[in-house]
Amino acid sequence: xxxxxxxxxxxxxxxxxxxxxxxxxxxxxxxxxxxxxxxxxxxxxxxxxxxxxxxxxxxxxxxxxxxxxxxxxxxxxxxxxxxxxxxxxxxxxxxxxxxxxxxxxxxxxxxxxxxxxxxxxxxxxxxxxxxxxxxxxxxxxxxxxxxxxxxxxxxxxxxxxxxxxxxxxxxxxxxxxxxxxxxxxxxxxxxxxxxxxxxxxxxxxxxxxxxxxxxxxxxxxxxxxxxxxxxxx
Amino acid sequence: xxxxxxxxxxxxxxxxxxxxxxxxxxxxxxxxxxxxxxxxxxxxxxxxxxxxxxxxxxxxxxxxxxxxxxxxxxxxxxxxxxxxxxxxxxxxxxxxxxxxxxxxxxxxxxxxxxxxxxxxxxxxxxxxxxxxxxxxxxxxxxxxxxxxxxxxxxxxxxxx
Numbered sequence: 001x002x003x004x005x006x007x008x009x010x011x012x013x014x015x016x017x018x019x020x021x022x023x024x025x026x027x028x029x030x031x032x033x034x035x036x037x038x039x040x041x042x043x044x045x046x047x048x049x050x051x052x053x054x055x056x057x058x059x060x061x062x063x064x065x066x067x068x069x070x071x072x073x074x075x076x077x078x079x080x081x082x083x084x085x086x087x088x089x090x091x092x093x094x095x096x097x098x099x100x101x102x103x104x105x106x107x108x109x110x111x112x113x114x115x116x117x118x119x120x121x122x123x124x125x126x127x128x129x130x131x132x133x134x135x136x137x138x139x140x141x142x143x144x145x146x147x148x149x150x151x152x153x154x155x156x157x158x159x160x161x162x163x164x165x166x167x168x169x170x171x172x173x174x175x176x177x178x179x180x181x182x183x184x185x186x187x188x189x190x191x192x193x194x195x196x197x198x199x200x201x202x203x204x205x206x207x208x209x210x211x212x213x214x215x216x217x218x219x220x221x222x223x224x225x226x227x228x229x230x231x232x233x
Numbered sequence: 234x235x236x237x238x239x240x241x242x243x244x245x246x247x248x249x250x251x252x253x254x255x256x257x258x259x260x261x262x263x264x265x266x267x268x269x270x271x272x273x274x275x276x277x278x279x280x281x282x283x284x285x286x287x288x289x290x291x292x293x294x295x296x297x298x299x300x301x302x303x304x305x306x307x308x309x310x311x312x313x314x315x316x317x318x319x320x321x322x323x324x325x326x327x328x329x330x331x332x333x334x335x336x337x338x339x340x341x342x343x344x345x346x347x348x349x350x351x352x353x354x355x356x357x358x359x360x361x362x363x364x365x366x367x368x369x370x371x372x373x374x375x376x377x378x379x380x381x382x383x384x385x386x387x388x389x390x391x392x393x
Binding site for chain 2: 045073
């Protein structure tokens with residue numbers, strides 16, 4: 001009787017092993033929460049590039065090279081800040097502009113924004129919700145008091161005092177159209193790097209003037225703080 | 234008495250032989266760091282059952298960008314492996330404030346034809362890939378960060 005039981009046990013073990021082996025061979029094997037990992041690297045936001053500045057009539061023209069967040073992908077906005085360097089500094093003037101997609105960008109600061117102060121400019125690149133580090137400072141420019149440039153207050157569609165980051169009006173091609181009161185002398189001081197349509201229609205021989213820019217000229221009453229030495233950057 | 238003296242060794246020999254027969258088809262070593270252990274039903278870790286699954290790191294992610302992560306599968310077995318699902322999951326981020334969630338980095342299902350059969354002892358670079366997308370609204374704190382993505386897959390022995 002004991003012998004029979006032992007044989008039954010052996011037979012049962014063999015059958016169990018056979019069933020288990022077959023089940024393992026055909027089972028669906030799954031990977032658990034894994035052991036293998038891969039990295040995904042995110043770009044860093046670059047620091048802004050220091051802008052160049054030029055004086056055009058009583059306005060400031062700020063220009064800089066376009067930047068990329070990744071190879072072939074350019075920033076979509078830039079924050080352009082004017083910092084007063086006076087002993088009693090004026091409030092910063094900030095423009096947030098949409099990028100044009102070109103190799104260079106530029107924006108103008110209206111006479112009313114910069115009058116009566118000495119300013120330097122910096123650039124902060126933006127992409128979606130991300131903001132880069134502020135650039136180094138541009139060289140400084142000095143502008144006369146507002147009383148010295150009364151006619152410049154009549155700028156057509158001038159940029160409002162841009163203390164509103166997020167306002168993109170300064171990139172509107174029609175938003176910054178003014179006519180230089182000292183056009184003949186300004187022609188030689190127009191910065192070559194300013195390629196956006198936001199620039200003034202200074203009648204430089206090399207520039208094309210859009211129909212919108214053919215506004216009636218203002219009386220030449222500006223002080224003309226536009227010596228070539230000061231206007232070139 | 235004579236019979237019982239032979240029964241125990243016989244039973245032992247049978248059991249040992251059955252064990253080796255049952256485990257003969259499994260790989261015996263983990264030859265690289267990409268080995269991923271697999272378990273039956275996702276619960277018990279059998280340790281010796283695995284296949285290799287590796288991915289290529291993705292670079293230059295930024296808000297709105299999608300990168301395709303290519304995968305390589307190595308079948309260490311002597312039988313064909315039938316892959317049924319491949320996926321990934323973000324598990325960590327190198328920056329505090331940049332949470333490893335889909336709000337900052339989304340990993341989608343494998344984009345390609347499945348199932349795929351990998352022949353015995355073969356390495357296959359999958360034709361498809363796993364899309365890795367950084368949402369446009371990803372937080373600024375993720376700039377310059379490095380995410381760790383865990384890969385996993387499901388498969389089985391292909392029918393003979």
